[in-house]
Amino acid sequence: MITEYAAELEVVPLSDHEWRVCDREVDTRDARRLIAYIEKRDADYEVMWITSPHMCARFLSLDAALTRVCRSRHESGPAAMRQDLSSS
Numbered sequence: 350m351i352t353e354y355a356a357e358l359e360v361v362p363l364s365d366h367e368w369r370v371c372d373r374e375v376d377t378r379d380a381r382r383l384i385a386y387i388e389k390r391d392a393d394y395e396v397m398w399i400t401s402p403h404m405c406a407r408f409l410s411l412d413a414a415l416t417r418v419c420r421s422r423h424e425s426g427p428a429a430m431r432q433d434l435s436s437s
Contacts, residue, residue, distance in 0.1 A: 357419055358384070368411075370418050385418050387411065
């Protein structure tokens with residue numbers, strides 16, 4: 350599951366229920382490399398975006414959360430993010 354995002358995202362397990370998501374295209378010494386944190390909470394996965402717009406959203410699976418983080422790299426502006434998250 351996580352390997353399908355390997356080309357664009359680096360998904361680093363922090364524990365058995367937390368992940369750090371980074372942009373592989375950004376230098377490892379650049380703080381902008383960090384995109385989001387994902388945490389398993391009860392029956393869903395909460396994503397906290399570190400990049401702008403700073404938002405949180407919940408998803409039913411880790412795959413759905415990573416798909417959204419991956420897509421967010423290519424979108425611009427908070428309106429696009431809010432519209433998509435409201436339909437999740």
